[in-house]
Amino acid sequence: MAAKPISPVPSVWTRATPATSQPALSRAVIVREAVAMLDAEGVEALSMRKLGARLNAGATSLYRHVALKDELMELALDEVLGEVVPPPEDTTDWRTAITEFAASFRATALGHPWLCAVLGQAGLAHLGPNLSSLSRKLAALFTNAGFPDPDSAINALYSYTIGMITTELAWLNTVARSEQSEGDFLARLLPSADGDGHVSPDTPDPRTIRDDHFDNALELVLDGLAFQLAR
Known part of the structure; x- marks a missing residue:
């Protein structure tokens, strides 16, 4: 009895690029x-x-x-992930390397607002060369830093980064629907707004607020990773 043929893996990365x-x-x-x-x-x-x-x-x-459209999404996702600056693998300062990587990932995701929403849905996206490269370099960085479980460290980093960016994008979408500037929209929610709901000199810069929220919470994540490393 002839063996049943094995179905191809359903990913664009497992097929040869066709001639044209x-x-x-x-x-x-x-x-x-x-x-x-x-x-x-x-x-x-x-x-x-x-x-x-x-x-x-x-x-x-x-x-x-x-x-398929699913394959197109895999390709598009990997294309934009090529914009993320990967962390150095041989640095002794893993915290700075991860901070810079997270900042680059956030900038890329804010520039392509669909990225985080499809990252976990794009089939076998991890087979793409850019995402594979990022994963390898993150694993090497955490391994060289002495983390006993680099995969868990990577998962924690991505979970925080993607979750925080998703929340930030939701806020920016709300601002966009208001048809106001982010500063004016924020001023309406703060006691420092004047009677007309415009930004007063004391109203914080909204981009600075978002940057600080991201950076400060990232420090807590890194503190947790550092604690695991020390333990």
Whole structure:
């Protein structure tokens, strides 16, 4: 009895990149346009049909390069993660390295507001070269620092970072719907607002407030990791 063929792993990273007879339409071009569409319109607006229209190509042409929308999301996700500055693996100052990595990840995620929402949903995204590289370098950093369980340290870092950024993006979406500047919207919620709800000289800069919230809470996470390391 012949053996049952093994189904291919459902991820874009497990298939060879197809050859193309259309030099202008490559996987790289498709992914860059998809990222631009995601940034401008969000995940729900992205479809192979709409993307094909933006590229002046039919959906059938796109499917020669990317089989499914899920694969397109894997590719787009890994593309933007290439913007994150990875931590050095051989530093002796792991706290500074992680602080700088978290800041770079936050800047990337705020620039691509859909990233955190799909990071845990994009199939086998961990197979992508950029995410794989980040994971390897984080593991090497925590290992070299002496952490007995680098994977748990990485999970704690990502859980904090993604959770905090998701909350920050929700706030920014609320501000955007108000059709006011962040400063004016914040002033309405603070006792330092004047009678017209505008920013007074004593109202803190909203970006500074968000930066401080992120940095201060990150310090608590790093304190917890340092305690585990010392123990």
